[in-house]
Amino acid sequence: MAFTAERIYWHEGADRAPDTAGRPPAKVDVAIVGAGYTGLSAALHLARAGRSVAVFDAEAVGFGASSRNGGMIGPGLHKLGISGLINAYGEDRAVALLREGLNAVDHLVQFVAAENIACDLALVGRFRGARTDTQYDALLRECDWLRDRIGLPSYPVPRAEQRSEIGSDFYRGGVVYERDGGVHPRKMLLGLAARALEAGAQIVAPCAVTGIEQGGARKLLHTTGGKVEAREVVLATNGYSDRRSAALNRRVVPLETGACTVGPLSPEQMADLSPKGRMHGESGRVFMWYRPTPDGRSFIFGGRFGAGNVSPAARERAYRRAICRVYPQLSDAPISHVWSGLIAMTADHSPHFGHFDGIWMAGGYNGSGVTRSLYFGTKLARRMLGEADAETAFDSLPFKPVPLRTLAPWGAGMLVRWYQMQDDRELRARQ
Numbered sequence: 001m002a003f004t005a006e007r008i009y010w011h012e013g014a015d016r017a018p019d020t021a022g023r024p025p026a027k028v029d030v031a032i033v034g035a036g037y038t039g040l041s042a043a044l045h046l047a048r049a050g051r052s053v054a055v056f057d058a059e060a061v062g063f064g065a066s067s068r069n070g071g072m073i074g075p076g077l078h079k080l081g082i083s084g085l086i087n088a089y090g091e092d093r094a095v096a097l098l099r100e101g102l103n104a105v106d107h108l109v110q111f112v113a114a115e116n117i118a119c120d121l122a123l124v125g126r127f128r129g130a131r132t133d134t135q136y137d138a139l140l141r142e143c144d145w146l147r148d149r150i151g152l153p154s155y156p157v158p159r160a161e162q163r164s165e166i167g168s169d170f171y172r173g174g175v176v177y178e179r180d181g182g183v184h185p186r187k188m189l190l191g192l193a194a195r196a197l198e199a200g201a202q203i204v205a206p207c208a209v210t211g212i213e214q215g216g217a218r219k220l221l222h223t224t225g226g227k228v229e230a231r232e233v234v235l236a237t238n239g240y241s242d243r244r245s246a247a248l249n250r251r252v253v254p255l256e257t258g259a260c261t262v263g264p265l266s267p268e269q270m271a272d273l274s275p276k277g278r279m280h281g282e283s284g285r286v287f288m289w290y291r292p293t294p295d296g297r298s299f300i301f302g303g304r305f306g307a308g309n310v311s312p313a314a315r316e317r318a319y320r321r322a323i324c325r326v327y328p329q330l331s332d333a334p335i336s337h338v339w340s341g342l343i344a345m346t347a348d349h350s351p352h353f354g355h356f357d358g359i360w361m362a363g364g365y366n367g368s369g370v371t372r373s374l375y376f377g378t379k380l381a382r383r384m385l386g387e388a389d390a391e392t393a394f395d396s397l398p399f400k401p402v403p404l405r406t407l408a409p410w411g412a413g414m415l416v417r418w419y420q421m422q423d424d425r426e427l428r429a430r431q
């Protein structure tokens with residue numbers, strides 16, 4: 001797997017993971033591959049409906065992106081952008097797809113409250129800075145459209161007022177999205193795992209699923225702990241998909257991305273960086289996201305800067321350059337943690353869930369999966385149970401295998417580099 005083992009900020013200070021060592025059951029109703037948000041939320045719903053469920057993870061529970069992400073939640077919009085979505089699907093469908101993002105936020109907020117999961121959920125809003133004047137104008141148009149058509153609460157912040165949002169003059173103004181916020185991702189993962197276990201699901205980790213035989217009424221899973229018969233199988237491996245989860249793997253392209261923590265910082269420094277303690281993002285093709293940690297003592301920065309099979313030290317240098325472009329005042333601040341993880345891109349930039357090649361699956365969150373995976377995992381379980389309220393606007397989008405899949409990671413890497421060059425050119429051209 002293309003990731004480097006490093007120091008993950010979220011693993012420090014969070015509760016211990018539950019004891020998931022043990023032998024897999026010989027037979028279950030549903031076997032789920034992958035113990036992240038997708039797999040565990042599906043497991044919880046299925047177990048509460050009385051199904052026997054076993055969730056397998058090749059590593060520890062929550063080993064994948066669900067314990068490594070930025071914890072930034074929100075409607076997620078869409079990688080195609082609004083005009084791209086309208087061009088691809090027409091305006092009505094674009095509206096329906098974007099509304100799903102708001103539904104997913106509502107679902108997360110209600111879920112965390114109903115399940116009493118202590119994960120530092122705070123809907124503090126997100127300030128998205130525009131790197132150029134043209135991008136600011138585009139953000140304004142988008143902001144109006146989103147407010148009018150899907151009811152997304154958002155408002156513009158002109159350049160002259162942006163110091164009220166961010167301790168930086170780098171941007172040409174920006175937009176605040178009020179329905180965005182943050183969680184402590186590892187706490188959310190462990191809370192979800194605890195509820196799934198209480199509901200009767202079994203989590204077996206570390207235990208890799210090495211092959212899936214289909215054909216008869218029941219499927220046979222080969223695992224490193226022995227064989228398991230299951231009536232249904234769910235693939236919830238997202239960016240960690242490989243040939244062992246082939247049906248999902250041929251539909252997504254895993255990409256490495258990373259994050260680092262800067263701190264500890266003084267209360268004055270924290271207030272300077274983000275006066276309102278918001279989540280942060282920016283316009284552009286290859287962008288950086290950043291946020292204060294829930295304890296208000298450090299800042300986390302992430303993105304595809306320097307990611308891609310390089311040493312943590314090389315990645316730290318790339319992060320430092322990207323961070324100092326926005327916050328020159330952090331040129332000497334200590335970087336305490338650097339880590340990376342895998343996300344899953346899809347050919348149409350949309351997430352998907354459903355039944356394909358005889359197997360249930362959900363994934364392809366394109367890097368915005370904290371809110372979506374919880375939502376899609378639950379929708380998938382509802383669909384499997386034949387329950388009402390299993391539909392989403394994404395159902396009508398076909399989940400096609402990625403063309404030239406074996407070359408796709410190389411192609412995606414080249415595309416990111418090309419996008420970075422275009423971003424740099426636009427930055428150099430601004431006055």
Ligand SMILES: Cc1cc2nc3c(=O)[nH]c(=O)nc-3n(C[C@H](O)[C@H](O)[C@H](O)COP(=O)(O)OP(=O)(O)OC[C@H]3O[C@@H](n4cnc5c(N)ncnc54)[C@H](O)[C@@H]3O)c2cc1C
Nearest residue numbers: 034036037038058064065066069070072209341368369370
């Ligand atoms: C650095 C980083 C920052 C991110 N920041 C954000 C953010 O701020 N906001 C946001 O919305 N999204 C973010 N994301 C994306 C988000 O974290 C993911 O979309 C989401 O966690 C996916 O959850 P999942 O359960 O589908 O997959 P994962 O959590 O990745 O879980 C997949 C699991 O499958 C297991 N697995 C794989 N193969 C097998 C096998 N054969 N047998 C058994 N187990 C197997 C893996 O070990 C892994 O634990 C970020 C991702 C990364 C990497």
